[in-house]
Amino acid sequence: MDSPVVTVDGLHKRYGSTVAVEDVSFYVRRGEIFGLLGPNGAGKTTTVECLQGLRRADAGALRILGLDPARQTQELRRRIGSQLQESALPDRIKVWEALRLFSSGSDGDTSARLLDEWGLAGKRDATFAGLSGGQRQRLFVALALLGDPEVVFLDEMTTGLDPSARRVAWQLIETIRDQGTTVVLVTHFMDEAERLCDRVAIVDRGRVALMGAPQDLIVQHAGAVQVLFTAEGVDPAWLRTLSGVTDVRERGGAVEVEGEGPILARVAAALASRGIEPADLRVERSSLEDVFLSVVGAREGMEG
């Protein structure tokens, strides 16, 4: 295996008396999409800003592409791309001017291709102030990808995009990865992380709570499977005796069977053997969101 392109070891950062990042460590492999997840204020953005050399870590060892972001900042900037939260361009700058300004050299072809891919070809001569929120967001991603960076940081990239634009953005990010670029994705959208990320770190209150591939995390931390169906006038308590079933709940005909392993097949067989054939028999697997909620708890729900 390649050595990691990003390593963070014991990162600590405080602003005055507020600790933004308590102790964060993780690594990112070359060519993967790595997700930093966490509730608002968990320290994701601060972590990324330290990696980009925008902030200086109070403690900890950071390396990107073998470079120290605090010291070799300028060299690093040429090899990484960044899409930042809460940034802007001058109101009256035109899209093509911004691309030319931020490109390092003969990126003419790249600019045209990026405008095309990110759906901005028709907005070449529009000013930044004239772009919609989603178009601005896409322009920032395009700017981050100028000059074919080896690592690209995308911070809340799909915030402000409508659902169809999000899907397009996801496909483009997979394309970026397929071209060999390592992607560090900061997001609070769990569906996005589950769909895109090869590995994720869930950051909570300044620490890494969990790290791994989304599917592994789901199996380890929210492995329960739920089988759902509706059956009027049936007492489903006997389903509890099936192997793997841990709980059965019934309310007004809606039955929830919870357990582990291939319980859908077992429940289906058991129902069929009694002549019960519900039309809506289905299984629900846990998602990354369940893992996230089990780690972070519902406490953050009101803040999001």
Add this chain to the structure above:
Amino acid sequence: MRSLAKTSWVELKLFAREPLTVVFTFALPLVLLFVLGSVFGNTPDPSVYRGVGAMDYYVPAYAGLVIASLGLIALPTHLAGYRERGILRRFRASPVPLWSVFGAHVLVTMASAAAGSVLLIIVAALSYDILAPVSPAGFAGAFVLGALAFSAIGALLGAAMPTARAAQGAGVLLWFVMMIIAGAGPPPEVLTDATRAVADTTPLRHVILLLQDPWLGFGWNLAETGIVVAWLAGSAALAVILLRRRA
């Protein structure tokens, strides 16, 4: 250097797309010049205007006024807006070095000040029988020094003010006060001693004297050079400190 050239070109275009700034920089000093010219004419009177004609007095003074409007209003508003809106953050995360952004702001300030002053001098020369500069090289040197000093003052204001609106408000206020008392309004000779003392604390007073002396044939003013250089160095140092902390 390439990034400085690229950034400066974009910044120059951005400046030209701000109609209010352009009008303020180029048209307002011209309007003032014509209003005062219609009142005072250009016949020398030994008791006022340093003993020269009003128009001869005002033309170099208004070159200073153009510099001041850019350094007190245009640059701080622009820079504070860059900080406030995260545009500087955007630059910091890009391969464009931050010094080339600030360098571009200074170059655009210098270039627009030069353009505004050249326009003013041409229009004044066509409309009034003004004195040609006695020492054009001296005037040019004074102009560069004055414009650099006000660029530094502008960077300092832009770094210190929390928002673009605050920077604009403070800038317009400072500009009007300086315009009235620092030698670009009524002749300094008619002001009270107290007002003149206040005027001496403003950088515009010293930049105007630095500009007028070579133009009017009083020679290069060393004392004013020292004061303007001090404004330049002090403001630049403070601006660098603040921008390091707040950019």
